[in-house]
Amino acid sequence: MRELVTSAGLLVDFSDFLGAVERQPMSEADLVRDAQRGDTAAFEELYRQHVARIYGLCLRMCANPAKAEDLTQEAFIRAWRKLGSFRRQSSFRTWLHRLTVNLVLGDLRSTGRWESRLTAIDSLPERGDGGAGAQPETTFDLERAISQLPPQARMVFVLHDIEGYKHREIASLCNLAVGTSKAHLHRARKQLREVLKR
Amino acid sequence: MNCEQVREQLDDYLGCYLDEADRQAVEHHAETCVSCRADMKDLKNLLAQARQLSPGVPPAQNLWPAILEQIEDSPAKSWSYANRSWLALAAVLALAVLLIPLLLRQQARQPGEQVTVAITDSMAIDAATQAKVDLARSEDRVLLVRRDLVEAIEIRRDLLGPEASQSVEESLLVLDQAVADIQQALEENPDDRRLRLLLAAKYQHEVRLLQRVSRV
Numbered sequence: 001m002r003e004l005v006t007s008a009g010l011l012v013d014f015s016d017f018l019g020a021v022e023r024q025p026m027s028e029a030d031l032v033r034d035a036q037r038g039d040t041a042a043f044e045e046l047y048r049q050h051v052a053r054i055y056g057l058c059l060r061m062c063a064n065p066a067k068a069e070d071l072t073q074e075a076f077i078r079a080w081r082k083l084g085s086f087r088r089q090s091s092f093r094t095w096l097h098r099l100t101v102n103l104v105l106g107d108l109r110s111t112g113r114w115e116s117r118l119t120a121i122d123s124l125p126e127r128g129d130g131g132a133g134a135q136p137e138t139t140f141d142l143e144r145a146i147s148q149l150p151p152q153a154r155m156v157f158v159l160h161d162i163e164g165y166k167h168r169e170i171a172s173l174c175n176l177a178v179g180t181s182k183a184h185l186h187r188a189r190k191q192l193r194e195v196l197k198r
Numbered sequence: 199m200n201c202e203q204v205r206e207q208l209d210d211y212l213g214c215y216l217d218e219a220d221r222q223a224v225e226h227h228a229e230t231c232v233s234c235r236a237d238m239k240d241l242k243n244l245l246a247q248a249r250q251l252s253p254g255v256p257p258a259q260n261l262w263p264a265i266l267e268q269i270e271d272s273p274a275k276s277w278s279y280a281n282r283s284w285l286a287l288a289a290v291l292a293l294a295v296l297l298i299p300l301l302l303r304q305q306a307r308q309p310g311e312q313v314t315v316a317i318t319d320s321m322a323i324d325a326a327t328q329a330k331v332d333l334a335r336s337e338d339r340v341l342l343v344r345r346d347l348v349e350a351i352e353i354r355r356d357l358l359g360p361e362a363s364q365s366v367e368e369s370l371l372v373l374d375q376a377v378a379d380i381q382q383a384l385e386e387n388p389d390d391r392r393l394r395l396l397l398a399a400k401y402q403h404e405v406r407l408l409q410r411v412s413r414v
């Protein structure tokens with residue numbers, strides 16, 4: 001129903017006007033609320049705002065671009081299905097991050113790669129590929145070195161030193177003891193320093 | 199603390215996990231020990247580099263179409279709510295434009311009149327709108343609504359682009375015509391009190407809607 005009968009009995013078609021109004025920039029709380037009510041356009045806007053962070057997280061955690069794309073896709077699909085359980089006291093970003101970390105961990109565990117030493121060094125943009133992907137050499141070397149870390153150490157390093165999680169949060173997310181999380185971080189930092197010194 | 203103890207604490211020191219006493223002990227040792235100080239500097243360098251990494255990495259391809267395909271099959275919750283606020287906004291704009299000149303006229307005719315109105319028309323208006331309408335105070339609110347309305351349209355004019363702006367303006371022209379029609383009808387039937395009060399009550403209801411929608 002996109003028409004309105006005015007008091008004067010006039011039938012006014014508001015479809016163009018409504019379409020235009022719907023393209024207004026909206027706050028995150030508004031977008032979440034509309035998405036919770038089933039509005040896929042609002043959810044698309046949330047996707048656009050968060051996809052780079054989520055893909056970056058997946059890529060660094062699993063060191064495989066194709067897998068990271070699958071997981072990013074799955075994270076947003078899950079977020080849509082679970083939106084009803086999102087409480088607005090926490091930020092959507094934090095909620096989406098936790099959901100993604102759980103998803104990636106579940107995937108690493110189910111495919112047995114969590115415990116393995118599998119690494120992928122072809123997972124990052126080629127050095128000097130220009131454009132938005134162009135990065136200083138040290139940054140590129142660090143990305144490459146991170147992708148070569150053992151999965152658990154990589155996960156803890158990414159969450160702690162890039163994403164800013166605390167050990168207690170990582171421990172609860174990854175089902176590890178706090179001491180184990182600290183040990184992984186120590187190992188990751190040590191290996192990274194050695195690799196970067198070469 | 200000795201060198202071995204300090205190196206064990208270095209991660210916790212840089213992550214701000216140490217209590218004050220341990221923190222001071224690490225710093226005190228590093229001040230006097232070249233080797234531990236170099237170690238600390240090295241680690242700080244790594245963390246600075248890690249912080250420089252952009253947390254966001256855009257995927258090589260647009261993942262949204264595949265996501266949309268999946269979520270469109272999901273049961274969506276009460277879709278009808280999604281567009282309701284926009285419909286309300288349209289209603290507000292329409293009725294505000296429609297009623298402002300009318301109310302200003304009525305206010306001039308009957309200052310200070312207190313009435314209770316029961317809404318019975320076809321638009322779904324809740325029982326709360328059986329409210330007292332103070333026409334004497336309506337002028338201020340009318341001016342406020344007009345200001346909000348103009349601002350809303352002005353803000354949107356930039357954001358909407360020429361095509362949509364034109365559409366808004368055309369809608370307003372249609373509404374202006376409706377206002378003129380009603381004014382003429384009232385001039386012919388100036389004693390149609392029910393129509394007047396109904397419109398006044400509706401106006402009050404729409405002011406509330408506008409206030410709600412403008413916060414959206």
Ligand SMILES: [Zn+2]
Pocket residue numbers: 200201202204227231232233234235
């Ligand atoms: Zn020392």
